[in-house]
Amino acid sequence: MILLITFVLFNVIQTQMEAIYLLIFMGAVVAVGFLVAFFIAVKNGQFDDSTTPGIRMLFDTEINKGKNNGDKKK
């Protein structure tokens, strides 16, 4: 509906500011896209635990991370 109206308007009026319809539309699409992504993430349990991720990222998974064992001057 919105597309139809804007299409009609395009053919009738040229005021220089038509770009704003495009931008508002794209902004809305992006916003809705992110909103959908947000709901999907909630549904998949991404936000069920808001404590552990902050702590878990502190642990290194690297093996053999002996500090400074690369030092050439020994």
Place this chain on the structure above:
Amino acid sequence: MTKIDRFYYDNDIVRKFAIASIVFGIIGLLVGLTIAFQLFLPDWNLGIPWMTYGRLRPLHTNAAIFAFVGNAIFTGVYYSTQRLVKTPMWSKKLGCFHFWTWQAVILAAAITLPLGITSSHEYAELEWPIDLGIAISWIAFGINLIMTLVKRRESHIYVAIWFYISTWITITMLHVGNNLEIPVSMMKSYPVFAGVHDALIQWWYGHNAVAFFLTTPYLGLMYYFVPKAANRPVYSYKLSVIHFWTLIFLYIWAGPHHLLYTSLPDWAQSLGTVMSLMLIAPSWGGMLNGLLTLRGAWDKVRQDPVLKFFVVAITAYGMSTFEGPMMSIKSVNAITHYTDWTVAHVHVGTLGWNGFMTFGMFYYLFPKMYKTKLYSIKLAEWHFWLGTIGIILWVIPMYWAGVTEQLSWKQFSPDGTLVYGNFLDTVTQVIPMFIIRAVGGTLYYTGLLMAVWNLWKTAKQGRFVANEEAEAPALERIQHVNKGHRWIESRMGAFYFWAFIAVFIGGMVEIIPTILVKSNTPTIASVKPYTPLELEGRDLYIREGCVGCHSQMIRPFRSETARYGQYSKAGEFIYDRPFLFGSKRTGPDLHRIGGKYPNKWHYDHMFDPRSTSPGSIMPRYPWFQENDIDYSTLESKINVLRMLGTPYADGFEKKAVELAKKQAKEITANLKENGIKTPGLENKEIIALIAYLQRLGTDIGKGETTMK
């Protein structure tokens, strides 16, 4: 029984991007320093066209944003993503492809921008072939990032990665949106949109480039490197999630704050203002989260230069994200717009937030990747203090200059005349501030060089681990529990692809009718397209980057109409491809320069600005008198412009060169009458430029539709 996987994190790609970032930091910031000096030493271009301020400024901005910051972003994203999802990057080959294509783009920029090959859209100056290169490189990055997430061993996607994803999606859309252009030749194109239209697209892009290239990736990096460096969890993970979603919703709408008091409709301006003000909340959410992560760890900040850089960076982020919304208020914007205040605001963010986060990150990364300690903590501390003082000496003079400039422009004497009627008087007042700023920049740059030395010595004393062995449990894919996960994970690529297609289709539905429908009547009947000679002159104006110092948008203030003439109407710009509103008045606004000075004045002024205006800081342009006008693309230009909506008659392109030469002869004859008798002058570029300048703003004086 959970399987423990063993795999290797790729540090090689991280190091590649890190070295590239540092190299281009050295170059890009040196260009910045050079143009800072040129503003009070206008002959510091050695008389070479590609060293003039107008051409070097975009080189500096592009190098700083895409080469220095861009490569730093990729460094941090490649390093942190692998470790956060406990999975190596999906494809080493694609990583290398991304790396080399990105550097190729930078190289292309370094060659084309000083040559004056530019679209003039700020931070999107690169012409169309390079835009295609950017797209290819960016898509390679996106595929690698997405597929790594698909293959991840950690089901929860840490907040930093959400920031990276939002960056990738939005920058893709912005790049396409602001580079819709029709080629005229291999190195020249015209944008699909014109005038006010074009301005809106550009600043929708420009502000979101700040949002999704300078902010969101760095917030992501902050959420990884600050906790890691301090060895403390993020202050509030919940807050990080909340402010992420809020930030990405609000940022897209802030663009109009670059166009306050211009011909943009009022309601759009107000929308931009409101959204920009609301942005304070999620931005400060990020700042507070970052700083409060250091609660109880301030003793570490005292000892560790990495954390020092992060603290100042995050503080600078908070400053910028408070100041920006303030500047989005119309009454404040009336004072800041076109002045050095805007430039100061930019550099709090870039020097403080982007620069210092980058330095902190490199000081953290190099010891880690080379399995050694930082070569010299003392030197890093020196860098920190030099850099911080450098930032202060950079921005404070520029704030002072900005306020001085605008208030001088606006000052009326009691009898109703402008106190500083000569624009030049407002410029000479701020030269001392330019000098102090250059000192600040030099200190900051010296700090950068210290970092380079320090990191180089760190690398030399260590042993680089190109592939770092790691182990983590494989992600269990239990059908009935994680059904939702599996659906998304196996289809993430498709999800992104179709989302992008949806946006793209939507965009095309809007764009194609706009292109195909020709204008019925111009908004102002007396506004006509540029003549062929004026068109060539306009493209010379674009080539030299005049838009970097001169605006073409007179605001509806009494001080501006008294100085420049009638304020600028939207309808006057309908044939302007690209728009040239400008962002800064280092020199006066030129929208109504047409007819104000005789041809001879322009001839002399371009050759040596100081001959007509003593004390001017504008560089010389003697090559305009030496170079012949290049008419080889004129026919193509007319064709493209007609296709985009400019009402040139059919067949006009065949007569264009002839008409241009005829107009050139008239101008040359006038110059001859005034004593300039150079043979062959009618073929020289200066004639085309004079034709363009003398046309500016004169259309509305001709018809009955003038608005007072």
